[in-house]
Amino acid sequence: MTDSYNDANRAFLQALMARGSLSLIEGKKILAAIRSVREQREVTFDDVSDECFDKYIRVAADAVSRFDYEIRSTQHQITKQKIYAFVNSISDSLTQIATARSPDEILYIKRLMDAIFIMNNTRAKEVMAIKSMQALGTEIRKGSMEKGLTHSEAEKLLKILENEEWLERSTDGFYSLAPRALMELRSWLVDTYNEPEDASSWQRIKFCKACKEIVTVGQRCADLDCNVRLHNICETAYWKSRSSRNCPKCKLAWNEKNFVGIRAITNTEKNARHNGTGRGTKRVRDNEDETIEEDQIDSRPRQRRIKPESHQSGLGSVNEEAAEDESSAHDEPEHYEDESGDNLDTEIEEDINRSP
Numbered sequence: 084m085t086d087s088y089n090d091a092n093r094a095f096l097q098a099l100m101a102r103g104s105l106s107l108i109e110g111k112k113i114l115a116a117i118r119s120v121r122e123q124r125e126v127t128f129d130d131v132s133d134e135c136f137d138k139y140i141r142v143a144a145d146a147v148s149r150f151d152y153e154i155r156s157t158q159h160q161i162t163k164q165k166i167y168a169f170v171n172s173i174s175d176s177l178t179q180i181a182t183a184r185s186p187d188e189i190l191y192i193k194r195l196m197d198a199i200f201i202m203n204n205t206r207a208k209e210v211m212a213i214k215s216m217q218a219l220g221t222e223i224r225k226g227s228m229e230k231g232l233t234h235s236e237a238e239k240l241l242k243i244l245e246n247e248e249w250l251e252r253s254t255d256g257f258y259s260l261a262p263r264a265l266m267e268l269r270s271w272l273v274d275t276y277n278e279p280e281d282a283s284s285w286q287r288i289k290f291c292k293a294c295k296e297i298v299t300v301g302q303r304c305a306d307l308d309c310n311v312r313l314h315n316i317c318e319t320a321y322w323k324s325r326s327s328r329n330c331p332k333c334k335l336a337w338n339e340k341n342f343v344g345i346r347a348i349t350n351t352e353k354n355a356r357h358n359g360t361g362r363g364t365k366r367v368r369d370n371e372d373e374t375i376e377e378d379q380i381d382s383r384p385r386q387r388r389i390k391p392e393s394h395q396s397g398l399g400s401v402n403e404e405a406a407e408d409e410s411s412a413h414d415e416p417e418h419y420e421d422e423s424g425d426n427l428d429t430e431i432e433e434d435i436n437r438s439p
Contacts, residue, residue, distance in 0.1 A: 096143040104168040160300040163316045170267040194223045203333045209343045211299040212259035265339035293317035300344035304330045
């Protein structure tokens with residue numbers, strides 16, 4: 084542990100661990116409250132510089148690295164806010180059974196993920212989100228099991244996952260993975276849903292050509308077999324750095340009319356209304372959901388490689404075999420304490436609550 088690690092660093096790390104993830108704005112507010120208590124003076128949000136915040140992040144990352152944890156960061160795909168997350172950096176036999184979720188909840192989460200990244204993520208339409216009605220449907224709540232989750236249990240779990248910032252819910256009622264989940268489950272998503280044997284073919288998990296992060300909201304190449312994707316928040320800077328607005332891989336013109344995310348549905352419906360329902364396309368209405376599905380597009384998952392070890396996160400192990408074992412173990416980083424920091428957390432919480 085470095086000499087610079089003190090009560091303020093400890094309090095900041097504990098705040099991040101308790102939340103799982105936080106934005107740059109939230110982090111600065113927390114740090115201002117911590118410094119106000121430690122320095123016995125009022126430290127405002129504006130007093131916390133980016134350099135100061137980055138230093139606390141670096142010290143916290145160094146403190147947890149020995150326990151195989153990381154602090155990762157990304158930009159929100161829509162708001163462009165900087166998000167930081169406390170994540171488990173490895174997956175092994177011990178973390179495979181360590182989970183705070185029940186076996187039925189883990190199986191539900193796995194089916195939910197399959198629905199998002201297989202059923203609602205095809206070559207023709209990369210939605211990578213799920214309507215709340217579909218998420219609460221029997222097929223996902225129970226699968227092939229007789230028991231599974233009840234409607235109210237599934238609804239409660241979705242709310243918990245949203246509050247813990249694993250999922251985000253749009254104003255249209257679509258659930259998608261939040262930045263925290265995309266950061267922590269990045270490797271698992273690629274290993275589970277992509278085809279490593281044929282990297283040149285269409286893949287379910289794709290990355291932004293500019294920032295190299297996973298794209299679940301953004302734009303796609305007009306060629307259905309091309310894997311080039313861009314975040315909406317990245318495209319302006321990306322095209323400024325290039326001599327033409329053509330796909331860097333297949334060279335087709337980038338027309339900004341092919342979308343990834345919820346707009347993939349609305350854009351398809353708009354085109355269908357404009358062109359009429361043609362051959363090979365059928366209208367499907369499921370309660371309040373309206374989607375356009377291509378008859379000739381097979382949305383069933385290809386035979387894919389499943390890792391023998393599952394990724395463990397606060398979301399829970401997403402390995403179905405591990406879900407059947409109700410035993411759990413927790414591998415947490417130790418807490419550092421000294422006498423001067425006994426009442427620091429209480430004072431910080433009070434200070435944050437008084438903040439506007």
